[in-house]
Structure formats: structure tokens, C-alpha cells
Amino acid sequence: MNENTPFSQTVGYINRGSLDSELTETLSELVQAVRDTRKAGSITLQLKVQMLSANNEDTVKITPNIKSSIPQHEQPQAIFWSTADGDLLRNDPKQSELDLKTVPANGANQNLKSIN
Template identity: 50%
Template structure:
């Protein structure tokens, strides 16, 4: 990589792009991804892309910068569900080949106070 003298550091350029709002956006994105990485224990990412293009052909020293910030926020694993499929593509919670029993809850008999015998 060639070294250019009198080049403004990237960190300073970042403060100039979009009047400083890009720096604030990246700070927020980094915090959001960091929290998700700590919560999920999975990898995340913040990506900054800066496209540069000449503003016009008449003035060769003017460049237009277009920043894009993208994040890859890790997510928690989702719970899995096991269901039973039928021949026509329906999904059922209960196995259609399993017979169900007609079970009923039996309420316990009310407790009576013990009888004390006189001595």
C-alpha cells in the first residue's frame, strides 16, 4: 500500500460525511450488533460501504460520496415444533393414527376436620 503525504485520516473523513450523521449511525449500529452478539453468543457484523463517483465531467476534482451501512444482527434460535402430516398436506398437533383416551379429572373429596375423642 502506498503512503500518501498530507492525507486526512479516515476517522476524520468519517466525521465529515453526511455532516457527521454517518458517524452517529455507525456508532448506533455497532452498539446494536454488540448487544445482539452478547445475547445470542453468535457472530454479527457492521459493514460500511462508501461509493465514490465523479460529480460531473466538467470539474474533475469534485467527488460524490454515497455511504451505506449494513448490519448482520444475530438472532436467537427459534423453538422447534413437531407436528404430524396427513396425506392431503395438512399439519396436525396430534398423531391421527393414535387413539385418544377420554380421560377425566377426578376432584379429590373435601377434607373433613378430624374428630377429637374426649379423654
């Protein structure tokens, strides 16, 4: 049986427990986003282990790096017409525009009464 310190306990020691807290918070955020968007996400923990000094083979330093991929909601799309010079237009330049005017609500009702 292996007598090494459990990985979960070591993570709790790194940066006086702040790594464990950050991972807990990131996991909670990820789970909420997955439930909300119904899309997959991920968390990656990278632990860089290197010698603290060349003079002491017993001392190592561990540098954590957390990367997360939190799913996002789909953004609404917009449709534009493009021109040869790279401009974007909201309306189709090949379609003519009608000169429409807003009719006041009171005026419309009066016209209906006079017809009857």
C-alpha cells in the same frame, strides 16, 4: 508520510456526522446482541464514490451503505405431523386419543378419605 485526511475523520464528515452516529449506534446494538446470544455478527460499510458531474474532475460524491448482521436468539421449535395434502396437525393421527376427564380437586380428596 501520507498527508491525506484520516478515514475516521472523513466518515465523520459524511452526511454531517449522521453516518458516524449511525455506525456508532449499529455497533452498540451488535455488541449487545453478541454478548446476549454468544453468536458472531458483523457490520459492513460500503462507500460508493463517483463523480458529481462530468464537467468537474475535482468533485466527487460519496454514498454510504451500512449492512449489519445482528445475531438472533434461537427460536423455539414446534413439532407437527403432516398429511399427504400438506396439512399440519398438532397430534399424531395414527395414535388414538383417550377420553380423559378432569377430576375436581375436592372430589379427589373426598374419595381418598372414604377409602381410609
